[in-house]
Amino acid sequence: MQKPPQRLLMGPGPSSVEPRVLAAMSQPTLGHLDPAFLAMMDSIASMLRQAFRTKNPLTLTISGTGTAGMEAAVTNIVEPSDRVVVCVAGYFGARIADMVRRVGGDPILVEVPWGRPVPPDDIEKVLASTAGPIKAVALVHAETSTGIMQPLDDAIRLAHARDALVIVDAVTSLGGIPLDVDGAGGGEGIDVCYSGSQKCLGGPPGLAPITVGPRAHAALRKRKNPPVSFALDLRLLEAYWGPERTYHHTAPSNSYYGLAEALELLLAEGLESRFARHRATHERLALGAAGLGLDFLAEPEHRLPVLNALRIPDGVDEKGVRARLLAEHNIEIGGGLGPLAGQIWRVGLMGGSAREENVARLLTALRIILGAGRMSRPTRPS
Amino acid sequence: MQKPPQRLLMGPGPSSVEPRVLAAMSQPTLGHLDPAFLAMMDSIASMLRQAFRTKNPLTLTISGTGTAGMEAAVTNIVEPSDRVVVCVAGYFGARIADMVRRVGGDPILVEVPWGRPVPPDDIEKVLASTAGPIKAVALVHAETSTGIMQPLDDAIRLAHARDALVIVDAVTSLGGIPLDVDGAGGGEGIDVCYSGSQKCLGGPPGLAPITVGPRAHAALRKRKNPPVSFALDLRLLEAYWGPERTYHHTAPSNSYYGLAEALELLLAEGLESRFARHRATHERLALGAAGLGLDFLAEPEHRLPVLNALRIPDGVDEKGVRARLLAEHNIEIGGGLGPLAGQIWRVGLMGGSAREENVARLLTALRIILGAGRMSRPTRPS
Numbered sequence: 181m182q183k184p185p186q187r188l189l190m191g192p193g194p195s196s197v198e199p200r201v202l203a204a205m206s207q208p209t210l211g212h213l214d215p216a217f218l219a220m221m222d223s224i225a226s227m228l229r230q231a232f233r234t235k236n237p238l239t240l241t242i243s244g245t246g247t248a249g250m251e252a253a254v255t256n257i258v259e260p261s262d263r264v265v266v267c268v269a270g271y272f273g274a275r276i277a278d279m280v281r282r283v284g285g286d287p288i289l290v291e292v293p294w295g296r297p298v299p300p301d302d303i304e305k306v307l308a309s310t311a312g313p314i315k316a317v318a319l320v321h322a323e324t325s326t327g328i329m330q331p332l333d334d335a336i337r338l339a340h341a342r343d344a345l346v347i348v349d350a351v352t353s354l355g356g357i358p359l360d361v362d363g364a365g366g367g368e369g370i371d372v373c374y375s376g377s378q379k380c381l382g383g384p385p386g387l388a389p390i391t392v393g394p395r396a397h398a399a400l401r402k403r404k405n406p407p408v409s410f411a412l413d414l415r416l417l418e419a420y421w422g423p424e425r426t427y428h429h430t431a432p433s434n435s436y437y438g439l440a441e442a443l444e445l446l447l448a449e450g451l452e453s454r455f456a457r458h459r460a461t462h463e464r465l466a467l468g469a470a471g472l473g474l475d476f477l478a479e480p481e482h483r484l485p486v487l488n489a490l491r492i493p494d495g496v497d498e499k500g501v502r503a504r505l506l507a508e509h510n511i512e513i514g515g516g517l518g519p520l521a522g523q524i525w526r527v528g529l530m531g532g533s534a535r536e537e538n539v540a541r542l543l544t545a546l547r548i549i550l551g552a553g554r555m556s557r558p559t560r561p562s
Numbered sequence: 563m564q565k566p567p568q569r570l571l572m573g574p575g576p577s578s579v580e581p582r583v584l585a586a587m588s589q590p591t592l593g594h595l596d597p598a599f600l601a602m603m604d605s606i607a608s609m610l611r612q613a614f615r616t617k618n619p620l621t622l623t624i625s626g627t628g629t630a631g632m633e634a635a636v637t638n639i640v641e642p643s644d645r646v647v648v649c650v651a652g653y654f655g656a657r658i659a660d661m662v663r664r665v666g667g668d669p670i671l672v673e674v675p676w677g678r679p680v681p682p683d684d685i686e687k688v689l690a691s692t693a694g695p696i697k698a699v700a701l702v703h704a705e706t707s708t709g710i711m712q713p714l715d716d717a718i719r720l721a722h723a724r725d726a727l728v729i730v731d732a733v734t735s736l737g738g739i740p741l742d743v744d745g746a747g748g749g750e751g752i753d754v755c756y757s758g759s760q761k762c763l764g765g766p767p768g769l770a771p772i773t774v775g776p777r778a779h780a781a782l783r784k785r786k787n788p789p790v791s792f793a794l795d796l797r798l799l800e801a802y803w804g805p806e807r808t809y810h811h812t813a814p815s816n817s818y819y820g821l822a823e824a825l826e827l828l829l830a831e832g833l834e835s836r837f838a839r840h841r842a843t844h845e846r847l848a849l850g851a852a853g854l855g856l857d858f859l860a861e862p863e864h865r866l867p868v869l870n871a872l873r874i875p876d877g878v879d880e881k882g883v884r885a886r887l888l889a890e891h892n893i894e895i896g897g898g899l900g901p902l903a904g905q906i907w908r909v910g911l912m913g914g915s916a917r918e919e920n921v922a923r924l925l926t927a928l929r930i931i932l933g934a935g936r937m938s939r940p941t942r943p944s
Contacts, residue, residue, distance in 0.1 A: 182602075184590055184598055185590075186590045187592060187593065189593055191593050193593075193812055194593060196590075196591065197591045202588040202589070202590065202591070203588050204588075205584075205588050206584040206585050206586075206587050207566050207584070208567075208568045208579070208584065209760070209766060211576060214569065214888070214894060215888070217566070220566070243626065243627050244625065244627075245626075245793070245813075245814065246812060247792065247811040247812075248626060248793045248811075250793075255790075255791075275792065278792055282788060282791070378812060384814065384817075385591065385594070385812045385813065385815060386768060387814075405664075408637075408665055410633060410664060411626065411630045427899070429628070429630075430576060430628060430758065430767045432627065432760075432766065433576070434766045434768070434817075434820070440563045444563060512593045
């Protein structure tokens, strides 16, 4: 295999993975029922509880990507014809709604234009105007497509008052910005929360931590039929992660090694220190972006420090700039998705990538590329 | 992270992974849309076509385990109320039937006692006695729970004569025993075939190669509704692996590196040489097992060389033996599943594990443990 180039990953994820984490992945493979591997699973579950700030016994990692984590949440909670209020403020909210529809649920959208969070008033109105039971309210804590932080507390209280579960997508927030699964919503807590290994956790891509609280666990037990997915069936996964150790799938042990190492690094740094590092790196970027005349898509109070959506200046060939960043500077940043394609760059400052020296490197590279008379569209093929 | 012990993996999978493959996994992570990573995906697809012996354009790896590969086949092909004839000769056939049921399909079982393949006559009878259209016939080429090889050719001709697609589980066969996706069934071919990275391919656990032939591809295009799974939707995956490169999920690049390296090793060795190596290793084991008085579950003509099911001799504490093999000799073998729990050991000779010196090491260890007056049940706690 040709050696992959050494990129600085400052896109929407994955983030650059620390050498210690990469090295852990090349340790000898273990079988999925080896006592040494089962002990590591226990340790991963325990560290994930600390990262999620939860006591939920049902806390584990899905052996799949963040997309599989989202699908695990939806497919286990939503039964056919269940109504689910889905807050859509970007691409990933819309993806949740798609998944709800696929499993036969009835998504009720609370939509706002991309670039803002969903206001609690909008959620309240939809909850009030929807007749009959509502199974869940789904929110994206950190909308990776827009760089928007979604406040959770009011939404949790409103959902619970309506006897609906709360599903939170924390793919891009866990380990990067404050998230308190048990304490959110004034202590009411998030019912199902999932994430991805490759963003602020700084692990290798390919795993999706998830935690399930007591209300959601009761809902799993009360299902009329098992979920449409066997691979993502949380009750089967519970029997594998729990004392029964019932075989379910061949866990990708080498990826688990990487996640375990990344979680150890996270907890050694400390959650609060890690949040502060992400915040400081974002502030450094905001300063530098202003110096380059680049505006944020979002108002300051809604900005995610870990995913920075910057408007493309007029007349700039955005794909050309990204191609040059990659080819000449080995730096990856992301483009816009959906309606924001061609409108924004997405600069991720997550995990191992969230360091001031990386921001400095990116700003220097951008200054070189943009400074040279600003690349006008379409001077370079994309 | 504590260093995992160096096991010799001779269970039902994963198999021991070559150092070169492990080393590849610790190369720097790439983004899922990086041109260097996209080129590697093309190379993986091309190597998988050689391994599967197919020209199918839609050949890729699912970013999930073999279980996800099975679910991808079922969830994409089977629509609600579709009839699917499922050949059940062990645990994994039964799992396919479970998945068919979960997505709303109607599995029609062709069952035989565990330890034999399903005879074509049985399949023919069920096909003849089932009224109305049959969407697919599903077979497990190498039934990992019993060590049985399922002949495919007659089943393929019978299924196609009935206008049914053929789904083949090659999780434990691909790269270990002859499999010819395009040539099977006298050139009629298998319509959907999936595998796992961690068995005879010798890659790291966590990926599931899959290939889709023209008939099955037409069935995907004709679906009334998209599959219940977004994460495993083959048409979305096709748009990511194809020239559109449409974002679908964050591919676990480090695992892909391991698979790419493993496929390079496979093709350098040559498929025929690799099959011969697996066969020779199996014969060495069969000889040694006979010397130890261990019988195979299956008749010689049905035995899988890559997964050897050996009957536990009377009075032997099977769990105790496995525990001692692991603790004292660092060798993993598997126990029985379902009705075969406590009845058999499963000795995998796959990929990097399929070497005569490994068989010699296992036989020596078994001789030591069993020779000492044969461990009687229940002298040791399990």
